[in-house]
Amino acid sequence: MTRSKRIGIISYSAFVLLPIYWLINMSFKSNEEITGGLSLWPQQFTFANYQVIFTDPSWYNGYFNSVYYVVLNSFITLVVALPAAYAFSRYKFVGDKHLFFWLLTNRMAPPAVFLLPFFQLYSSVGLFDTHIAVALAHCLFSVPLAVWILEGFMSAVPREIDETAYIDGYSFGHFFIRLFLPLISSGIGVTVFFSFMFSWVELLLARTLTSVNAKPIAAIMTRTIGASGVDWGVLAAAGVLTIIPGILVIYFVRNHVAKGFALGRV
Amino acid sequence: MNKVQNNKAWFLVLPVFLLVAFSAVIPLMTVVNYSVQDIFDQNNAYFVGLEWYQEVLSDPRLQDSLARQFLYSGTVLLIEVPLGICVALMMPTRGWTASLSLIVLALPLLIPWNVVGTIWQIFARSDIGLLGYVINGLGIDYNYTSNPVDAWITVLLMDVWHWTSLIALLCYSGLRAIPDAYYQAARIDRASSWAIFRFIQLPKLQGVLIIGVLLRFMDSFMIYTEPFVLTGGGPGNSTTFLSQTLTKMAIGQFDIGPAAAFSIIYFLIVLLVSWLFFTTITHLDKDKVKEQSHD
Numbered sequence: 001m002t003r004s005k006r007i008g009i010i011s012y013s014a015f016v017l018l019p020i021y022w023l024i025n026m027s028f029k030s031n032e033e034i035t036g037g038l039s040l041w042p043q044q045f046t047f048a049n050y051q052v053i054f055t056d057p058s059w060y061n062g063y064f065n066s067v068y069y070v071v072l073n074s075f076i077t078l079v080v081a082l083p084a085a086y087a088f089s090r091y092k093f094v095g096d097k098h099l100f101f102w103l104l105t106n107r108m109a110p111p112a113v114f115l116l117p118f119f120q121l122y123s124s125v126g127l128f129d130t131h132i133a134v135a136l137a138h139c140l141f142s143v144p145l146a147v148w149i150l151e152g153f154m155s156a157v158p159r160e161i162d163e164t165a166y167i168d169g170y171s172f173g174h175f176f177i178r179l180f181l182p183l184i185s186s187g188i189g190v191t192v193f194f195s196f197m198f199s200w201v202e203l204l205l206a207r208t209l210t211s212v213n214a215k216p217i218a219a220i221m222t223r224t225i226g227a228s229g230v231d232w233g234v235l236a237a238a239g240v241l242t243i244i245p246g247i248l249v250i251y252f253v254r255n256h257v258a259k260g261f262a263l264g265r266v
Numbered sequence: 267m268n269k270v271q272n273n274k275a276w277f278l279v280l281p282v283f284l285l286v287a288f289s290a291v292i293p294l295m296t297v298v299n300y301s302v303q304d305i306f307d308q309n310n311a312y313f314v315g316l317e318w319y320q321e322v323l324s325d326p327r328l329q330d331s332l333a334r335q336f337l338y339s340g341t342v343l344l345i346e347v348p349l350g351i352c353v354a355l356m357m358p359t360r361g362w363t364a365s366l367s368l369i370v371l372a373l374p375l376l377i378p379w380n381v382v383g384t385i386w387q388i389f390a391r392s393d394i395g396l397l398g399y400v401i402n403g404l405g406i407d408y409n410y411t412s413n414p415v416d417a418w419i420t421v422l423l424m425d426v427w428h429w430t431s432l433i434a435l436l437c438y439s440g441l442r443a444i445p446d447a448y449y450q451a452a453r454i455d456r457a458s459s460w461a462i463f464r465f466i467q468l469p470k471l472q473g474v475l476i477i478g479v480l481l482r483f484m485d486s487f488m489i490y491t492e493p494f495v496l497t498g499g500g501p502g503n504s505t506t507f508l509s510q511t512l513t514k515m516a517i518g519q520f521d522i523g524p525a526a527a528f529s530i531i532y533f534l535i536v537l538l539v540s541w542l543f544f545t546t547i548t549h550l551d552k553d554k555v556k557e558q559s560h561d
Contacts, residue, residue, distance in 0.1 A: 005355075005356045006356075006358075008352070008353075008356040009353070009356040009357055009367060010358070012371045013367065013371075016370055016371065016373060016374060016427065016428065016431070017370065017373075017383045018389075018396070019386060019388075019389040019397075019427065020373065020385065022385075022388060022389045022396050023384075023385050023388060023394070025387075025485055026394075028499060034394055035393070035394060038337060038394070038396070038399050056448040076285075079281070080281040080282045080285055081282060083278035083279070083281065084278055084279045084281070086283040087275035087276075087278035087279045088267075088279070089277035090269060090270065090275070091269055091270055091271070091272045092269045092270065092271045092272070092275075093271070093272060093273045093274075093275040093276055093279075094273055094276070096275075099279065099283070103282070103286060105537060106286055106290045107484065108484050108536045108537055108540055109290070109294075109533055109536075110486070110487070110488040110508070110509055110512075110529075110532055110533065110536065111490070111509075112508075112510075112512045112513050112516075112529075112532075113487065113512070113530075113532060113533055114293050114294075114297075115294035115513060115516060115517070116296075116297075116516050116517070116522070116525070116526075117293030117294070117297055118289075118293055118301075118527065120296065121289075121292055121293055121296070127331060131368070134290075136285070136289055137289060139285055139286070140286065140289045140290055143282055143285060143286055144286070159366065167469060172511040177400070187409065196376075197375055197376055200376065200378060201375075201376065201377065201378045201379050202378075203380045204490055204491060204509075204513075205377060205489050217378075218378045218379075218380045218381065221380065221381070221384070222380075229405060232394065234369055235384060235388075236384075236388060239381045239384050239385060242377065242378050242381050242398060243373070243376070243377055244380070245376075246372075246375075246377060247369070247373070247376075249376060250368075250369050250373070250376065251369065252359070252374045254365050256370055258548025265347050
């Protein structure tokens with residue numbers, strides 16, 4: 001690798017990491033120190049901000065709520081998208097192209113458009129303020145993308161494998177779960193990455209569909225802004241804690257990312 | 267791949283169809299329903315036809331935020347796409363540095379959007395933020411909460427920080443899929459690195475770039491949370507984009523009829539522009555293939 005390339009990538013990484021470093025720096029400072037003056041690392045190192053979050057159930061339950069509906073969303077997405085993607089990649093059927101395009105158009109719907117009707121719909125079926133409501137609402141964005149990604153990966157697997165399996169006497173279910181899924185494991189990894197990504201980061205719908213029991217951490221964070229000003233330290237600490245699940249997910253799928261981001265269709 | 271005609275495949279698609287129909291078609295029909303009625307309460311609703319649409323289309327608030335939205339999405343694409351390609355070309359290809367740079371680049375994508383806003387608020391404020399402090403220290407007057415230009419620059423910088431990684435990662439995986447033989451052939455021909463980029467790498471990136479540009483256009487056009495947290499749409503209305511205007515109208519003022527009409531127009535614009543993007547890009551592709559076959 002040439003030197004200019006190395007300098008380029010290092011400076012871009014620095015640009016990415018600098019704001020995050022500043023957030024972490026803030027999370028270990030007291031509010032007096034934050035507003036008192038600028039320092040590149042905490043002068044009086046304190047865990048007080050994290051203590052506030054870890055000792056108050058209304059804070060840490062927010063994390064559980066968020067993780068709960070994100071996992072639920074990824075699970076529902078995979079279960080419905082896998083057979084559909086298989087159908088799109090292997091068969092021609094009435095209206096297949098239209099259906100595929102219609103699915104994708106849902107990815108183009110601004111969440112703000114669906115705010116009010118979602119609220120009414122989920123209230124009327126008694127799902128308001130439940131984790132499943134947020135998970136279902138997020139399916140609107142994650143399912144079309146998941147079908148798209150998985151279809152690409154599945155089309156890269158030769159048809160002959162299916163046919164050989166049927167000739168060998170495997171049932172569809174057995175073939176699909178035992179033979180086919182392992183072949184597209186990196187596709188599944190990437191799909192989980194994307195459903196996690198778009199569900200974990202979304203706030204507008206998650207906040208609208210919940211009030212107490214399923215309130216996401218991102219919505220709870222707004223309480224640090226009070227009448228007496230902003231509680232910067234706790235806000236920063238809560239922010240740092242929301243980054244950690246993301247890092248874990250990237251770590252687990254890092255070997256699939258390079259291949260998977262091409263969505264199987266290069 | 268030759269596909270088999272089989273209408274039983276509908277059974278495999280049915281769960282997706284039902285799920286998306288439940289969470290997309292019902293709400294969308296509700297919005298359409300609202301957009302053509304004047305609703306006073308549960309029992310008093312009047313059909314008003316296209317009146318709300320006319321009202322909304324002549325509303326200067328909508329026109330202004332629409333213009334801002336196009337300017338914003340356009341600028342974001344112009345910066346992020348070339349920068350993303352550059353970053354992808356610079357990324358190391360093997361060893362632990364490759365994994366590390368993947369993780370670092372993917373990091374901003376997985377931070378909740380309101381936290382992205384918070385991070386940039388803390389980073390860019392002129393009293394407690396590193397960026398604001400440094401810029402002011404250089405003698406440039408910078409305050410994104412009071413100066414519209416500074417606010418724009420900050421929101422744009424935040425978006426570049428947040429989303430360039432997506433383009434970079436897409437391109438990176440596109441580049442990995444180019445067989446070594448192509449590069450060997452180029453070396454034999456003594457191709458310059460520009461020629462390698464122009465005639466080998468860029469054409470191979472086309473597929474992922476279409477996806478990247480579409481995703482970036484759609485998401486930047488729907489942006490809400492990050493500027494809402496960072497600037498609250500201000501100073502004045504200078505960073506109020508379409509989604510924020512819409513939520514203000516629907517929830518703040520409870521003008522359901524106009525808000526619903528606005529929603530439909532908004533959705534149609536995203537659909538139309540995405541479709542235009544998609545067809546022009548794929549048509550260009552077809553023309554190129556035709557040209558080559560004529561040669």
